[in-house]
Amino acid sequence: MPTVVVTDAKRRLSLYLVFACTVLGAGAQVLMKIGASSIDHPTLGAKLLSMIANPPLLAGYCLYGLSTILLVLALRHGQLSILYPVIALTYVWVSILSVVIFHERMTPLKIAGVAIIVIGVAVLGRSSKS
């Protein structure tokens, strides 16, 4: 494996890239949920067709593709053991978007869960400064 000099700036950039990756991933999940609700056809053929001619679903896949590219760019200079768990931030955005877009209920348990995940990510981010 080629040894590259990893500066603090690059390490920080990796974290920002994964951060953007989680935002895109959450957007993808929301779009896929919107798209999936219109796939309700009895036959397999009609089901496949409705999956292909389905703009929200396709947009969701595109966002997933984009977020994977960002993840790869982040992994070039960051530690996998730090960046991979940061993807858990996706849960946070999805929880918030579910309330805003689908009017799901935000319970105290969910708020606590979201807050603790954010603290966990912050702790991980700090540990990237060696």
Added chain:
Amino acid sequence: MSTPLSSMALVFVASFIGSFGGVFLKAGAHRLDKTNPLGVLRNWRLAAGVFAFLVSSVFFVMGLREGELSILYPMVSLGYLWTLVWSRIFFGEPLTRGKFAGLGLILFGIVLLGLGNR
């Protein structure tokens, strides 16, 4: 509603396979070459990483068809735990107290989210 063992097994397998997605993506990312952008198309490690994520999502969806989200959701994040181990083995990344603390908090938060989704 109870969670069948088969669902737990499927989600367990999904988290295991998915954790290799990150490993392959990182291995592939190290071999990216700015002077040869088309090389990305011949980078089998990146392809393997994406493939691992796809296979993992199939197992995940099959597992989620039955069972409680409060149990299955946190199980998905077991993948973060595997990743800590693979990062040590394959990339020599140190296992620090900060990483365990951060990961522990994230897992706990996901358990709460799962319980909140009941």
